[in-house]
Amino acid sequence: MARGEDPGIVDAILAADERRRSSLGEFESLRAQQKAVSKDVGAAMGAFQQAKAAGGADAGRLEAAAHAARARAAHLSERVKGLESVADEAAAELGDLLRRVGNVIIEGVPAGGEDDYVVLDTVGMPRDFTAEGFAPRDHLELGELLGAIDMERGAKVGGARFYFLTGVGAMLELALLNLAMAQATAAGFTPMITPTLVRPEIIIGAGFMDAHSDEVYHLEADDLYLAGTSEVPLAGYHADEIIDLTAGPRRYAGWSACYRREAGSHGKDTRGIIRVHQFHKVEMFSYCRPEDAEAEHERLLAWEREMLAKVEVPYQIIDTAAGDLGGAAARKFDCEAWVPTQGKYRELTSTSNCTTYQARRLGVRERDPSGSGTRTVATLNGTLGTTRWIVAILENHQQPDGSVRVPAALVPFLGREVLTPIS
RNA sequence: GGAGGCGUCGCAUAGUGGCCUAGUGCGCCCGCCUGCUAAGCGGGUUGAGGAUAACACCUCUCGCGGGUUCAAAUCCCGCCGCCUCCGCCA
Numbered sequence A: 001m002a003r004g005e006d007p008g009i010v011d012a013i014l015a016a017d018e019r020r021r022s023s024l025g026e027f028e029s030l031r032a033q034q035k036a037v038s039k040d041v042g043a044a045m046g047a048f049q050q051a052k053a054a055g056g057a058d059a060g061r062l063e064a065a066a067h068a069a070r071a072r073a074a075h076l077s078e079r080v081k082g083l084e085s086v087a088d089e090a091a092a093e094l095g096d097l098l099r100r101v102g103n104v105i106i107e108g109v110p111a112g113g114e115d116d117y118v119v120l121d122t123v124g125m126p127r128d129f130t131a132e133g134f135a136p137r138d139h140l141e142l143g144e145l146l147g148a149i150d151m152e153r154g155a156k157v158g159g160a161r162f163y164f165l166t167g168v169g170a171m172l173e174l175a176l177l178n179l180a181m182a183q184a185t186a187a188g189f190t191p192m193i194t195p196t197l198v199r200p201e202i203i204i205g206a207g208f209m210d211a212h213s214d215e216v217y218h219l220e221a222d223d224l225y226l227a228g229t230s231e232v233p234l235a236g237y238h239a240d241e242i243i244d245l246t247a248g249p250r251r252y253a254g255w256s257a258c259y260r261r262e263a264g265s266h267g268k269d270t271r272g273i274i275r276v277h278q279f280h281k282v283e284m285f286s287y288c289r290p291e292d293a294e295a296e297h298e299r300l301l302a303w304e305r306e307m308l309a310k311v312e313v314p315y316q317i318i319d320t321a322a323g324d325l326g327g328a329a330a331r332k333f334d335c336e337a338w339v340p341t342q343g344k345y346r347e348l349t350s351t352s353n354c355t356t357y358q359a360r361r362l363g364v365r366e367r368d369p370s371g372s373g374t375r376t377v378a379t380l381n382g383t384l385g386t387t388r389w390i391v392a393i394l395e396n397h398q399q400p401d402g403s404v405r406v407p408a409a410l411v412p413f414l415g416r417e418v419l420t421p422i423s
Numbered sequence B: 001g002g003a004g005g006c007g008u009c010g011c012a013u014a015g016u017g018g019c020c021u022a023g024u025g026c027g028c029c030c031g032c033c034u035g036c037u038a039a040g041c042g043g044g045u046u047g048a049g050g051a052u053a054a055c056a057c058c059u060c061u062c063g064c065g066g067g068u069u070c071a072a073a074u075c076c077c078g079c080c081g082c083c084u085c086c087g088c089c090a
Helices: A008-054 A059-099 A139-145 A151-158 A168-186 A200-205 A231-237 A290-311 A357-362 A389-396 A408-414
Strands: A118-123 A190-193 A217-219 A224-226 A250-259 A278-288 A315-319 A331-339 A344-353 A365-367 A374-376 A378-386
Touching: A008 A059, A118 A290, A139 A389, A168 A190, A168 A250, A168 A278, A168 A290, A168 A378, A168 A389, A168 A408, A200 A231, A200 A357, A231 A250, A231 A278, A231 A357, A231 A378, A278 A290, A290 A315, A290 A331, A290 A344, A290 A378, A290 A389, A290 A408, A315 A344, A331 A389, A344 A389, A357 A378
Parallel strands: A190 A250
Antiparallel strands: A118 A315, A217 A224, A250 A278, A278 A378, A315 A331, A331 A344, A344 A378, A365 A374
């Protein structure tokens, strides 16, 4: 409802489920009969064969009995097939309807669309470049001055929205992502380098083929999809498994290239590396118990804040409105960094609580702690670093001469304190 | 890319169309026995769905999906994965 979806689908689902159950019941009881009769055929055939081998006088009678039983079984078999296809159709119909329903929004998520987010916190102050007496350069101009970004050759090689990170640019990205991996590992995450090509059932299960399907590259010859985030392979990592969460959440830090078609965003963010077809990302991914999910979401957000503090950029945290959530998310917090030359905050991280949505579709379960059987777990994800962070780092830490101060936490990973323009 | 082999319960293995409910061993769980431990004895031990107040019970599940048959772990077709050999190659 909060997403603005049609509530009528619920009635359709209930009706479809009713049809499935009744047709399944009919099929199963007749199937049980058929099995029993069919088993008699086997026994009758065996008796006949034995009598025949022994030259018994009643061989003829037994043969007739066996054939009679077989005829009855054949008749039942026809009817069973009919009922089975009815039951299968009913189940497929229900499945289709269920897949169309987005995740249930968590209480307290702001209603509305893209612009109806609520700012939860603002951290740090944007620099006053007027007071400092110079006009800030944008990240691309800085990147070119520093010999860090080459958009022109990126376009020559890969087309629009492709780029080369060169020299210190390449090193800066590696330093940033290594810092993110180091933080995650220290926090107990298992480091992962993931496949970036995934099978259809994985990307469908992760929920990326509903609202985001235009965003996904598809390799037709192999029927594989290029993941837009390592959330996809990490969600699939435990697919169809029963995992043990008794010792707490399972946390993975995935490092991967990410691919996005950016269809429908023509003309938007065309300058620089804000919005590109390929970038790199360190992603946190957590499997936890459903009742722990909201607390885990807060933890992921806290780790994002820790990482943003390390790169020393001003940012705000927003609680994304219901209508702007993907199909999988029940709640989403974005951290947006201040971009001086745009005079606004731009998304650097995004953490979603997908509750049981992805795990249900991918078959990730745990032993039910309150008794017998299994139950679906919850999954959550959050960003720890991406190529886009370079934008915020360059612009916020630039100096009048075009050089850029390296945040202290990055210095050990980059091996220098200042990036200076190449001659 | 070519040729061949393989995929059975948590693990290992038996099972080439029916004749008990997929047998056996290991592991694990429960119980018994023993002064303790080990051993021994008995029972249990995939998952999904239906049904039920809860049981009982029923259906499906031998990599996955189709097919043949009254009947499929077993036969046929497609796919996925693993192994061996050959070819090609960063």
